[in-house]
Amino acid sequence: MMDPLPDVRRTAGALVCLLAFLAAPVAAPVAAQSVDDLPPVTDTYALTDARVIQAPGQVLDPATVLVRDGLIEAVGTDVSVPYDAREIDADSLVVYAGFIDGLSHAGVQRPESGSDDEEDGNEAEVDPGDPPTDRSGIQPDRSVRSFLAPDEKTLEALRKIGFTTGHVVPEGRMLPGSGAIVQYGGASAGDLVLEPKPSLFAQIQPADGYVYPATDMAVIATMRQLFREAARRQNLQEAYRENPDGRRRPPRDPVHSALFPVLDGSLPMAFYADDALSIHRVLTLQRELGFPLLLAGLAESHAALESLETADAPLFLTLDLPEEPARSAESDTIAADTTDRPSRFYDPDLRTASYRDVSAEAENLELRHAAERKKYLRTAALLEEADLPFGFTTREADAGDIRSHLRTMIEEGLSAEAALAALTTRPASLLGLDRRLGTVEDGKIANLVVTDGSYFDEDTSVRYVFVDGRLYDYASESEEGEVTGEASAVVGTWSYTLETSQGDFSGTIEIEGDASGLSGTFVGPQGDEQDLQSVSWDGTTLSFSVDSPQGGSATVSVTVEGESFDGSVSGSGQSFSISGERTRSPDR
Template sequence: MKKTLLKAGVLGMLLAGVMGSGQVFGQSDPTGKKPITSTYAITNATVFANASSTGNKATVLIKDGVIKSIGRNVSLPPETKVIEGDSLFIYPGFIDGASQAGITRPEDPKRPEDFVSSNPPDEIAGITPWRSAMDQFSIKSSQVDELRKAGFTMAQILPDGGMIAGKSAVVLMGNPNSTNLIKANTGLAASMRGARGMYPGTAVGVMAKFRDVYKNTELTQGRIAQFTSSTGVSRPEMTPTYMGMSDVVTGQVPVLFSVSNDLQVRRAVSLQKELGFQLVLTGLEEYDEVIDFIKSSGAKVLIQLATPEDKAIKAQKEDVNDAIKAQYERVQEAYDRAIAQAGKLEKAGVPFAFTTIGTKTADLGKSLQKMIEGGLSEAGALAALTSNAAAILGVDRIAGTLENGKMANMVISTGPLFEEDSQIKHVVVDGNFFDYEVKKKKKVNGNDGESNPVGTWTYTSETPAGSSGGSFTVEKEGSEYSGKITYDDPQGGGTATSPLQNIQASGNTLKFSFNVNAGGMSLDVQVSGEIDGDSMDGSMYISDFGSFAISATRNPSLIAKK
């Protein structure tokens, strides 16, 4: 289905990021384009070298994509280009513990004529351990742009697929003319997701099939060893599945098991204890009840950098009966419990990092703030974004902190990272500088940050699927908003129209959602943007696709007057 949508142009609604290419070429630039100098110094900035740092004024010297020196009295070579950082704050670059930014789904295999649903071929059943995420990855994807704009400089990318999707890789969010590969085959992506209309179709079936594949791989390895060391032994059948699973069985790489709730956590840990493979639990959403269990398992942990929406809480009314009040209390308790989970993990002494899978890029900062409000310390949040992630991915030798000899991966902001008004101004990846526009809140009718979203907006978008455009209209009657949007019809034949839903306008921010009908299936699309006069920049989130950027301009002749 994703492939159909790409061809039809639904993703033409998505913009390939508002940030241009980097100004500075890093150390791995195969294009032959070289800057006048590869030596840079950011002087007199406030540097947070690691998660426990309180911040110190220092100069950071970078040469050929590597940090050469950090300190107050750094000797600068004659060729150094100096960037004044007096008002800037520098942090280690963020690391996404499991990501599908830039990942596209491979072709679905055709079923053979003798297909049997109770015993399907591995590839059709979603068992493809031989696949590599690098075969599905594009550094030029707008999703990569969006992730980098949020401060992420490195990610462990996972392939798209079924219960055993394939091998992950660690890449940089860097120069679009480089492979950006740090390390291939860093783990095996697996999930409890069964196959549709065939075995294994349930979570219990997935566990049984995973056990079967693992045990058969062990047997195959034993037969290979026998065959290579003895005569008179029949040749073992070395299938792609068994060969792809071999480095998991031998303990060379971990299994990255996607588990969203406490039951799936218990199932994954049960498999690990039975079979003995290395385990990383990733994608955790609901884990409050199993924190002690996770700690005792020794598994590494990647939690979703997402928190639930608080719309239902904000919509609560005061003049209600006792039954409704009790319902409100249950909603509030569930919300408080969800945002407190990360803080509880920290207090339990479980080192964890973040994954952005299943999250909206535009809401990452907001989710992090909610976790901090729920009890996660700022140091714990920064560790999860940097040093913890580097340790879990096995790249702490080169990333996760700012130290001499490590890669020049940095986030440079206008203020302390977790302050509300702080914005990311530069992101440095492998010595490449990516610059981002810093927007100031404007006063409208004497009110800070209040913008009027009413009018007809023309939006533009561009993804690997191509460029397109459309329009959306926002109207207001009393305190209620309404509107509609036009977009490329995924079923062909020009454009389609959909009503806007859940329209929210607060300060500079405009949010809304709408549904796209694609081949009889309904896709939920959520848009969030920041209005600056008659322009808007933001992101568009489509379930199963991720976040993309969107840019819009208002037609001045159609602006409604207040």
């Protein structure tokens, strides 16, 4: 189960259908052709004539960044391009340090649903009041390292918008296990890990399926129990080590032992807490038990600012923001202004009078929701104003929304400089990685983001990302396929034959649409359907990509001549021939 990377070449016979092929590992989806299919020839790169943001507010322009052996070898205005470098003309491009994700599950392979058989099978035998620790969500002895997969989709999506490193934690309930500092790119799971055990992940999250702890309060009580019993066991073990004579062997178990470094103060508890109540609860628990703390989430830190100011913990703010509901106020007058009876005792923004006029009342209440939403949009700015150093966490955010959320935060008062710091230098120092990451300086790990403008401009795209000196090329990628040829020449149903080392397979491809865009479906040999992505057609070449449900994707590029085509399918470092004929067209 933990091996999500079946080797297509070793898998036998019928299993080698096209979808199995698609499921094969794809290190860099679209860049595969340029980087992975052929040996890259060199891993030395020179980005020349670039605008280099070495750190927030620290710019070299124009300058050259030289990458070699996974490190930044040189940065400067007078760096010459060595003989072995692949030169990338970065005129009009901007180079940033790779972004660092303060807490996420990127790269963590989720077990397939249904495969977790123990839950169904043993349910009846579990005493809800005293379940085994793993059912309670108490798994501090696990490590996220055993769940990492380099082709996991979130990790790919985050890398594409510039995240190159993250503090990755396992999924689970109250104590899911220890995290790792993970590079968001690499050939193997082992490659990804930069630091093996920076934290123990925790959250106030009751157990699944109504067993103990079924409530937040029981989770908190369980944390106390675990810490205090761990302390007792640690003492017993130390005493035993010093003098085993005539003593009973102290109890030993992986769960309590996993907490020893936390008790020593050498391993922080990384808590995820989004709402104000959870933030307060975690801070209270921390004051009580005295563990080193890292806090992520913090969506409602605007409502817990005073407590956060006194907390001694690295902070990572969520990149998720509340969505505007379907029914929302049009106007942006703050609801607070609508009361006719201001209070001498409470803050004015509490007051919203309701009226007998039902629609006016509704409008008023919607305004209050809008004003509340505003607080979340402004939270990052607020943390900056309060001088609280913070990074970001992507855990609850969709990668596709992150850039627009960053823009919103900046519109609401976060300085672009602080935003960049929160993506680079802040998390580097908060996670103790600042000697290796966070800036574009020689000697640092070559984690870079190269864009064609300011990262915070809407029109800017990410062109290249370097992780550990490994290039991910997004320059040639166009999100939408382009249709310049006569659409009717390809629309319809095509039957295809795919020639692989394991034999030939056939299926159909449906294409529909017109000059404004094409779309379609790829039907595998066993009838499985996948949507076509980025369908392009220029009158000669038809190309599109297909995502595998297991992760990864394949690119299909064929030359169309009349009613037949010929071309190739490539992905995961392989390429196969494909040919086909149209069996149904618009005029038939």
